[in-house]
Amino acid sequence: MSNDGKSFIMPGTSITRRQALKRMGLFGFGGLAAASGLPVYAARPPAARVAVVGGGFGGATAAKYLKMLRPDLDVTLVEPARRYYTCPFTNLYLGGLRDFESLGHDYRELGETFGVRVVHERAEDVDVDGRRLKLSGGGELSWDRLVLSPGIDIRWGALEGYDEAAAEKAPHAWKAGPQTHLLRRQLEAMEDGGTFVLVAPENPFRCPPGPYERVSMIAHYLKTHKPRSKVLLLDAKDNFSKQGLFMEGWAEHYGDMIEWVGLSDDGRVIRVDADRLEVETEFGTIHRASLLNVVPPQKAGVIAHRAGVTDDSGWVPVEPETFQSRKVPGVYVIGDATQAAPMPKSGFVANNQGKVAAAAILADLDGREAPRPTWMNTCYSVIAPDWGITVANVYEVTDGELREVPGSGGVSPSGANAEFRRNEARFAEAWYAGITQDVWGSRPTG
Amino acid sequence: MRELILLIVVAVGAVLAFAWSTGVSSEPAEDEVIGPERVEAIARTCAACHGTGGQLQTEIPPLAGNPQAVLEAQLLAFKRDEVPGATVMPRLTRGYEDEELRAVAAYFASLERK
Numbered sequence: 001m002s003n004d005g006k007s008f009i010m011p012g013t014s015i016t017r018r019q020a021l022k023r024m025g026l027f028g029f030g031g032l033a034a035a036s037g038l039p040v041y042a043a044r045p046p047a048a049r050v051a052v053v054g055g056g057f058g059g060a061t062a063a064k065y066l067k068m069l070r071p072d073l074d075v076t077l078v079e080p081a082r083r084y085y086t087c088p089f090t091n092l093y094l095g096g097l098r099d100f101e102s103l104g105h106d107y108r109e110l111g112e113t114f115g116v117r118v119v120h121e122r123a124e125d126v127d128v129d130g131r132r133l134k135l136s137g138g139g140e141l142s143w144d145r146l147v148l149s150p151g152i153d154i155r156w157g158a159l160e161g162y163d164e165a166a167a168e169k170a171p172h173a174w175k176a177g178p179q180t181h182l183l184r185r186q187l188e189a190m191e192d193g194g195t196f197v198l199v200a201p202e203n204p205f206r207c208p209p210g211p212y213e214r215v216s217m218i219a220h221y222l223k224t225h226k227p228r229s230k231v232l233l234l235d236a237k238d239n240f241s242k243q244g245l246f247m248e249g250w251a252e253h254y255g256d257m258i259e260w261v262g263l264s265d266d267g268r269v270i271r272v273d274a275d276r277l278e279v280e281t282e283f284g285t286i287h288r289a290s291l292l293n294v295v296p297p298q299k300a301g302v303i304a305h306r307a308g309v310t311d312d313s314g315w316v317p318v319e320p321e322t323f324q325s326r327k328v329p330g331v332y333v334i335g336d337a338t339q340a341a342p343m344p345k346s347g348f349v350a351n352n353q354g355k356v357a358a359a360a361i362l363a364d365l366d367g368r369e370a371p372r373p374t375w376m377n378t379c380y381s382v383i384a385p386d387w388g389i390t391v392a393n394v395y396e397v398t399d400g401e402l403r404e405v406p407g408s409g410g411v412s413p414s415g416a417n418a419e420f421r422r423n424e425a426r427f428a429e430a431w432y433a434g435i436t437q438d439v440w441g442s443r444p445t446g
Numbered sequence: 447m448r449e450l451i452l453l454i455v456v457a458v459g460a461v462l463a464f465a466w467s468t469g470v471s472s473e474p475a476e477d478e479v480i481g482p483e484r485v486e487a488i489a490r491t492c493a494a495c496h497g498t499g500g501q502l503q504t505e506i507p508p509l510a511g512n513p514q515a516v517l518e519a520q521l522l523a524f525k526r527d528e529v530p531g532a533t534v535m536p537r538l539t540r541g542y543e544d545e546e547l548r549a550v551a552a553y554f555a556s557l558e559r560k
Contacts, residue, residue, distance in 0.1 A: 355487075356487075372487070374542075378534050390534050392538055394538055394540070409541065412533070420533070430495070431506070434502050434504060434506055437497045437498065438493040438498045
């Protein structure tokens, strides 16, 4: 997007970027009205301060859209990483379809084009009464509204035997980074004729189709490099996202290489022995792996617990119209950390939730009612090169509840021809380019 | 045949767009004017594939700066399953009223392609 000082925002908004920066100069450390206890009015508000924790799909989107819609807002994004690697498409890296660096994004657009202050520290704690954020560098950040987009954390030990030490031997690779590299190295080192075992959790968890795309891409790698190998998927569920389409694609591309064992067939793993690369199921079957990939039980990222916005489930209940915390007013929570069913924990949804929260925060600051929200989701899964499938939905709030818009949404048709599947694989790549442009301002890489 | 459908869609769309622009609701039962805030909220969801402001050109086409009649005809054709081989767009457009799709078409047409 060009930035030549012209209005780069929505029609009807007359503030240019230059004017906005000027105002920020005057009010940059503002929140004057808030500090003095005066109500904040729309006409010429001193800059209210919004802190955003987490620079992933949800948080970076919220920060960008807050500034795009209201350039004179004082927005600070707190994210430890200078380069953020997305979880979406790590499966394509594992399968050999993508370079890992192509999954990395930075915060230059947010800072330089939109004037978001980006602080590369960790948010350690939240004082919700004093409305302050404690940062890992020792400093504090005051806010009038707080957005938390902390993603997930692993519930270490919730699955017996699976702790942080175990993850160094049997990786989860459910956060992009060292765990992803570890799994890839193990895959390269695995002997031909070995068994790759993936343990899939109960709902809810990050990226519902993720485990199934994971084994697809692993199978693609093995078929190419170690064709005598097997893939065993032990699942704590009897049904999973896009199940029919995955099964159809597996049969088409991998024959009987992939075996899926659901809950009813004793698929639920209750114990992990990472040293022996063994897992035990509910009814006592021991499975031995050459390579063990455990997708463990999860919860909202740790800062959500510190802020007191989680409930007994470990996830965050939110007001559906605004994604404001049901427990702590003034705190908005978006992305995988939230209870937002029927929306999945996906990057696409986090992006959409960031926009809804941004609009709701601006309305709240103006003393207006939040606009009627709308969300979409599309989850692409790549089963093989040139073979993509999707689930797509539109969501709304009806009678105070999130729901799918009746008549909308659905999965790709079963039995579709190769051209259709190839198009969805191409659109998966295009989607990745589109969303990473929308979130981080990244330009498509080859 | 497809051209004919397109023509009808465009013609009907133009009438309704005129009605909308003059403030006459074509769906009085809904009793809802599709104001700019609603239109922009919907349009923002599109950016997750089409880039911010519908500006990005990939295998997925940009939206900004296209003729309103074309965008409108496409969106409505998607919703009515009249686009052979279409992938996610029919499933997504069915989540919105025709009037909303028309308003979104007008919105993206009004943006300058960068």
